[in-house]
Amino acid sequence: MAGYNNNDGFWKPSSTSSTADEGDVAAPVFNFSTAPLAQQRMLLPIYKHKRQILYSVEKFGVTVIVGETACGKSTQIPMFLYHNGWCNNGFQIVCTQPRRIAAQTLAARVAKEVGRGPLGAEVGYVVRFADRTSELTKIIYATDGILLREATLADPLLSRYSIVIVDEAHERNLNTDALCGLLKKIRRKRPDLRIVVCSATIDAEAFLDFFISKKDVENTRKQKKRRRWDNAEPDTQPKLSGNNLNEGCIISVDGRLHEVDVLYLEHPTSNYVRTSVETALQICKTSRNNRGCGILCFLPSASEVDEAIRMTQDHLDEFEPGLANHIIILPLYAQLPFNMQARVFRSDTPGSSRIIYSTNISETSVTVPGITHVIDSGMVKLPFFDPKNDFDRLIVVPISKASAKQRSGRAGRLQAGQCYRLYTEEYFRKKMEEATPPEILRTNLSNFILSLKALGVNNILGFDLLDLPSVDALSHGLESLFALGAIDDATALTTIGQDMSSFPTEPRISRMLLESLREECSREVAGVAGALQVQSLFLTPRGSSGRRQQLQIDYEAAVGEFADNSGDHVTYANILQAYDDTHMGREECKEKYVDYVALQKVIEVRNQLLGFLRRFGRVRSLGMATSKERCDAILRCVTAGFFFNVAKLHNDGRYYTIRGTNRILVTPSSSSVFHTHGSHADYIVFCNTHDGSRGGIELTAVSAINPRWLRELAPHYWK
Numbered sequence: 001m002a003g004y005n006n007n008d009g010f011w012k013p014s015s016t017s018s019t020a021d022e023g024d025v026a027a028p029v030f031n032f033s034t035a036p037l038a039q040q041r042m043l044l045p046i047y048k049h050k051r052q053i054l055y056s057v058e059k060f061g062v063t064v065i066v067g068e069t070a071c072g073k074s075t076q077i078p079m080f081l082y083h084n085g086w087c088n089n090g091f092q093i094v095c096t097q098p099r100r101i102a103a104q105t106l107a108a109r110v111a112k113e114v115g116r117g118p119l120g121a122e123v124g125y126v127v128r129f130a131d132r133t134s135e136l137t138k139i140i141y142a143t144d145g146i147l148l149r150e151a152t153l154a155d156p157l158l159s160r161y162s163i164v165i166v167d168e169a170h171e172r173n174l175n176t177d178a179l180c181g182l183l184k185k186i187r188r189k190r191p192d193l194r195i196v197v198c199s200a201t202i203d204a205e206a207f208l209d210f211f212i213s214k215k216d217v218e219n220t221r222k223q224k225k226r227r228r229w230d231n232a233e234p235d236t237q238p239k240l241s242g243n244n245l246n247e248g249c250i251i252s253v254d255g256r257l258h259e260v261d262v263l264y265l266e267h268p269t270s271n272y273v274r275t276s277v278e279t280a281l282q283i284c285k286t287s288r289n290n291r292g293c294g295i296l297c298f299l300p301s302a303s304e305v306d307e308a309i310r311m312t313q314d315h316l317d318e319f320e321p322g323l324a325n326h327i328i329i330l331p332l333y334a335q336l337p338f339n340m341q342a343r344v345f346r347s348d349t350p351g352s353s354r355i356i357y358s359t360n361i362s363e364t365s366v367t368v369p370g371i372t373h374v375i376d377s378g379m380v381k382l383p384f385f386d387p388k389n390d391f392d393r394l395i396v397v398p399i400s401k402a403s404a405k406q407r408s409g410r411a412g413r414l415q416a417g418q419c420y421r422l423y424t425e426e427y428f429r430k431k432m433e434e435a436t437p438p439e440i441l442r443t444n445l446s447n448f449i450l451s452l453k454a455l456g457v458n459n460i461l462g463f464d465l466l467d468l469p470s471v472d473a474l475s476h477g478l479e480s481l482f483a484l485g486a487i488d489d490a491t492a493l494t495t496i497g498q499d500m501s502s503f504p505t506e507p508r509i510s511r512m513l514l515e516s517l518r519e520e521c522s523r524e525v526a527g528v529a530g531a532l533q534v535q536s537l538f539l540t541p542r543g544s545s546g547r548r549q550q551l552q553i554d555y556e557a558a559v560g561e562f563a564d565n566s567g568d569h570v571t572y573a574n575i576l577q578a579y580d581d582t583h584m585g586r587e588e589c590k591e592k593y594v595d596y597v598a599l600q601k602v603i604e605v606r607n608q609l610l611g612f613l614r615r616f617g618r619v620r621s622l623g624m625a626t627s628k629e630r631c632d633a634i635l636r637c638v639t640a641g642f643f644f645n646v647a648k649l650h651n652d653g654r655y656y657t658i659r660g661t662n663r664i665l666v667t668p669s670s671s672s673v674f675h676t677h678g679s680h681a682d683y684i685v686f687c688n689t690h691d692g693s694r695g696g697i698e699l700t701a702v703s704a705i706n707p708r709w710l711r712e713l714a715p716h717y718w719k
């Protein structure tokens, strides 16, 4: 196993001890996590800044709070404000999070800390597809996307909130940026609205400069130097109309309650999945004599998480006999059904060690109980828009220092911890970027533009943003929306565009779903949309080399039961139909090579999307249609959304996109359907692309289509 070093000296995890000799008697340590909640709160570093925060929010329109991870920003600030009267007169406080898992777990924790009623009483959350609030709710945790939708659909001035807290602002996803622009606009009409921006890793000055003009900032800084915060007392009844509302203030919160030791690899690793697994097993082995450990290991994608789990299971016993009985291994990524994600947050297995392999879904804001160690692979999978190929692509890239800090901050939350970085200290210091480029500078903007248009922003270039996107990216986004029928030639939102903007999906999928109402196959198409959220609905055949041929035969026979000649989309619909008809359980799915966990997620998403579709028309299913009618209806819907992604078979037997003439390879999972069940089609539509192991771009979610549909369904685009 690779060695690690840290600033305090040198230690190899494979040696028996890190800091203490075996015979050492540990000094008594205050057990933070078993102390009463009120006592835990008072120990958090942010507690010392309570008066300063209350004073600043009362006096200034905008407060930017930068504090170490785990200092208490997300849980404590809303409570300070609530207890100081900011929810009087029917007002509420909303705290936004980039991810739903953070909103849900924070709300649960704060409901406990407030201690008056269950989750959904005074403290609740709203995330896509789930609302746990009531008339009593005062503090709401919501995803930033949800707050944007609220402003779009219900309340453009967000008038029920006295304070909006934009948490984890460093993430700079499209929703955070749109929300910041919107809040700036709202403050012109509602100067009483207070904005609090929080993060452990933001450029506080840049955020303050964005919300407050430079001149005001200079004044504020001068005042800040003179102000003695310790003597500044907030009023017990905050005044909505403070006297410096055009000014802002930055507050720094130093320190954290529990230390995190950071260790780096001595030499770079060529295989971060394998090194992650080895490191995790080594930590488990050395922790066994104690009371077990909790490891959170960050990997870039769901497939690498699954690979790491398989590798860990394969090596558990050979690494140390008997280790398997004491280790629980769990995945955590967005494509898992919610109940499986929630398992990670239940720490009910005393004496055992837990290894959680996660994507960056748990990188910010969350506290996973029992985590003593973090392993950071140093990599992340991010969406990039490739204007040359006209594709969105998910690419694995190195993380930034800001992400590394967030990841290490997932340890040391309830007790001291360690973070193993699977890269060298030199790389971290000299090569790693300071921050991840914001989404607005790297991704497809059509969804972002659609959201702004629905908010009534006609001139996108005139809307205040933290970073301006390139003109090329904007024009591409506008062209795509025009081709989808979401905007007209004066770039105004059409009726279809209005409807599309109320779906929680990207525009192409929203368009596909709306088309399904016309084709009367919403149940099938909502299932297809669900299947696009998971990596694959099929399990890959695995086994010893001697059995491989037989396994492949079994696999093809099983897949053949569901596969349709046309390709993946109707095959997805067939699997869901089989589930609806027979309620396949875990074992039956395994026999048929269907991934049970992925299927549960698809069904969860399908049901949620059907709920949205019901607002627009009658949701029907094509149960009685002939297979040709059913297949054509489903594929016409897919084409209505994904007509940008069409490729044609050329004489050399390869597919080329019609626009851009790039050579494309069809991935094995899709081609197995084509190879087994039909000849290559002349025209195909595809929904996802990624960098292939054979070089070039590979496709998933591929089906044969009739080229005539292109002119019928997208006449602006295919003349």
Ligand SMILES: Nc1ncnc2c1ncn2[C@@H]1O[C@H](COP(=O)(O)OP(=O)(O)OP(=O)(O)O)[C@@H](O)[C@H]1O
Binding pocket: 044, 067, 068, 069, 070, 071, 072, 073, 074, 075, 076, 105, 106, 109, 199, 200, 364, 365, 366, 367, 369, 409, 412, 413, 414
């Ligand atoms: N779900 C939870 N279960 C147990 N303890 C929790 C939970 N959430 C928060 N805590 C406790 O509260 C502390 C502060 O958490 P909080 O999320 O408020 O910090 P933060 O400053 O927002 O961190 P970050 O910047 O990493 O999001 C944690 O270190 C932990 O001790």
